[in-house]
Amino acid sequence: MTGLSVRNLSYAYGAKPALNDISFNVEPGVFCALIGPNGAGKSTLFALLTRLITSRTGTIEIAGHDLGSHPEKALGKIGIVFQQPSLDLDLTVWRNLSYFAGLHGLSGQAAEASIKSALDRLDMAERTHERVRNLNGGHRRRLEIARALVHSPTVLLLDEPSVGLDAAARRAITEHAHDLCKTHGMTVLWATHLTDEISADDQVVILHKGQVLRNCPCHELTRDKPLQEAFLELTDQGT
Numbered sequence: 001m002t003g004l005s006v007r008n009l010s011y012a013y014g015a016k017p018a019l020n021d022i023s024f025n026v027e028p029g030v031f032c033a034l035i036g037p038n039g040a041g042k043s044t045l046f047a048l049l050t051r052l053i054t055s056r057t058g059t060i061e062i063a064g065h066d067l068g069s070h071p072e073k074a075l076g077k078i079g080i081v082f083q084q085p086s087l088d089l090d091l092t093v094w095r096n097l098s099y100f101a102g103l104h105g106l107s108g109q110a111a112e113a114s115i116k117s118a119l120d121r122l123d124m125a126e127r128t129h130e131r132v133r134n135l136n137g138g139h140r141r142r143l144e145i146a147r148a149l150v151h152s153p154t155v156l157l158l159d160e161p162s163v164g165l166d167a168a169a170r171r172a173i174t175e176h177a178h179d180l181c182k183t184h185g186m187t188v189l190w191a192t193h194l195t196d197e198i199s200a201d202d203q204v205v206i207l208h209k210g211q212v213l214r215n216c217p218c219h220e221l222t223r224d225k226p227l228q229e230a231f232l233e234l235t236d237q238g239t
């Protein structure tokens with residue numbers, strides 16, 4: 001499969017289980033929201049997907065490459081936006097991106113074309129020569145998404161990318177991420193606590209106590225109630 005595939009994945013911190021035999025796929029062109037209460041295992045899953053930690057149990061395939069046996073190929077197909085901002089505030093937008101392009105072995109015209117395309121996709125071309133310190137929070141986040149696209153990945157992982165943003169900025173980055181799926185066939189895994197970022201046609205994976213409770217299109221969860229309500233009920237957090 002060319003998107004993202006997780007099969008029978010488990011992980012424990014010593015004796016403490018964090019993920020227990022989870023499986024799900026995300027197809028190309030699909031926006032998949034990963035939601036779960038605190039401690040559900042989202043960060044552990046992201047750490048496994050980016051190989052910050054490894055597990056002997058289960059498999060992860062990224063764009064058809066097995067992460068365990070072909071980590072370089074698999075990781076080369078991933079773009080990631082971490083929860084913690086990691087831009088160099090004293091450099092311009094362009095310099096932040098060209099530095100990152102260099103880390104991926106891109107230089108000269110190839111790097112230039114790739115950076116321009118990434119900035120265009122996020123509507124950031126006008127900011128190219130601004131110092132990052134002068135950008136607002138929403139634009140900084142958009143720049144981080146653009147940076148994650150510079151090496152032309154096919155799978156984009158975002159760990160609560162909207163934390164700390166105001167409503168307008170949240171909406172902008174959510175729309176951009178959906179657009180990357182629709183227009184560019186990107187596979188997106190978007191971890192969030194905020195159910196209003198999820199559209200009716202999006203795939204939703206609900207993680208709870210290290211297990212996948214639901215994996216279905218959002219509209220199947222929201223037939224008779226808002227997603228937030230369905231989520232709280234499923235995870236025993238409803239009143």
Ligand SMILES: Nc1ncnc2c1ncn2[C@@H]1O[C@H](COP(=O)(O)OP(=O)(O)OP(=O)(O)O)[C@@H](O)[C@H]1O
Pocket residue numbers: 013016017018036037038039040041042043044045
């Ligand atoms: N370094 C660690 N050592 C021991 N236990 C850990 C460690 N990191 C996470 N855990 C435990 O593993 C489980 C899953 O945690 P994880 O951080 O992956 O959940 P999460 O869904 O990301 O939560 P949050 O939304 O609060 O970030 C929790 O029970 C947590 O206490």
